[in-house]
Amino acid sequence: MKKKRKSSGIIIIGNEVLSGKTLDTNSNFMCKELFKIGISCEEINSIKDDEKTIIDKINIFKSKFDYVFTSGGIGPTHDDITSLSIAKALNQKLILNSEAKLRISKHYSDDILTEARLKMAFMPENAILIDNPVSVAPGFYVENIYVFPGVPEILQVMFKDFVISLDEGYRYFKRTISTHLSEGIIGDYIARTQKKYENIEIGSYPYFKKNSFGVSLVLKGENEIEVKNVCDEIFEYIKIQNGNPQLF
Template sequence: MERAMGAEPITAALLVIGDEILSGRTKDKNIGHIAERLTEIGVDLREVRVVSDVEAHIVDALNALRARFTYVFTTGGIGPTHDDITADAVAKAFGVSIDVDPRARAMLLEYLAEKDLNAARLRMARIPAGADLIVNSVSKAPGFKIGNVYVMAGVPRIMHAMLEAVIPTLKTGAPMLSETVRANAREGDIAAPLAEIALRFPDVAIGSYPFMDDTGPNTNIVVRSRSRDRVNAARDAVAEMVGAQMVGAQ
């Protein structure tokens, strides 16, 4: 991985493709994993979109996202069935042709016998012109990269393998650091003093997350920054505020 220098963040978007996600038939398991892995290497996932298996929708979303972010990752729609149209849509977005790629075909033959490589399965070897392949260590059918767009499978196990193959090639930034303070207070009771702390630390992301425990409503306060000193300072301010709040409530 190449560590990016300077203050310019490395940003990413994720485009989830598939009618089955929008209908609720399939529950997405990739967004959280991708977000977590990108955070670990200092890439900010700024936007996630879900689009249907409609070529124009995929093209429009992809062109919008790739113009705004350092990287765009897509999941879904590169299988053997008639509605797996992601590769064609990506080719259209980039204005290039698409055909069976000899490299991708050879990869499929590492997993399938020649006699089993029917027309449907051969669709998985169709790659836009000029794209680089993304290795798939699980089922061999590759993803691909073109421009700043990384096209990966939707099946979580395969997507995970493709993502791990991609990560070493990415530019990365300083990892985002976080600390969590348990408030032992309701979110509404600490909202005003927490807002004051946020004004004192404009360079630190501060969020409150309510939950229920054995005593009733409670809140976790999470502070996030790439600076360890700033994270620690904001955490200490929050901890002090929560302590004063708890004393005042007794």
């Protein structure tokens, strides 16, 4: 039986994103992976490494979405305050998670198990670990909040691996048509078509390449045949307009 699509929100935590030093690619990676298993991402929010800001945002997101994913701020340094802030948001104690400590201890020999590294084993008391095959220090989840690191090379492996477990069998279908006709030319037609088929979501995305431009139209819907039919209809229209439609 098809289930209702679950919603999610992503919180990116880190001053480096807001100063422009770092281009956030983590949210895009997570959105793609969520899309694959049919979880909808409703909102992405990049915020500072600031305790009150994190607490407020966690509280808003946890009641707004089925799943909340965070990235950043669980490393070993003084500006890594995500775990503490989440514990406070949920009125839980921040405790040394013994399983996390064990994994980190095994990874580092005694003389380099610094206080800073041990910091990564402190989590809200009800945290359940998320495996980290890259650099060992685990992420965790607690209530509906799923906590991942900020380093893309680590996040990507952990997220891809973990998110599969959330797959609840929901699927939708997608088709993409591109044309060299501009939005200004086909916009009116597309608007009429969108009105006609309310179950299909038609997105219109202009592109600019070297010496050429055009539009990609993305059709999404829960009914495969309906998506195909509307796609065929738009394809034919663009063809008649000499728009050289391409299907993806």
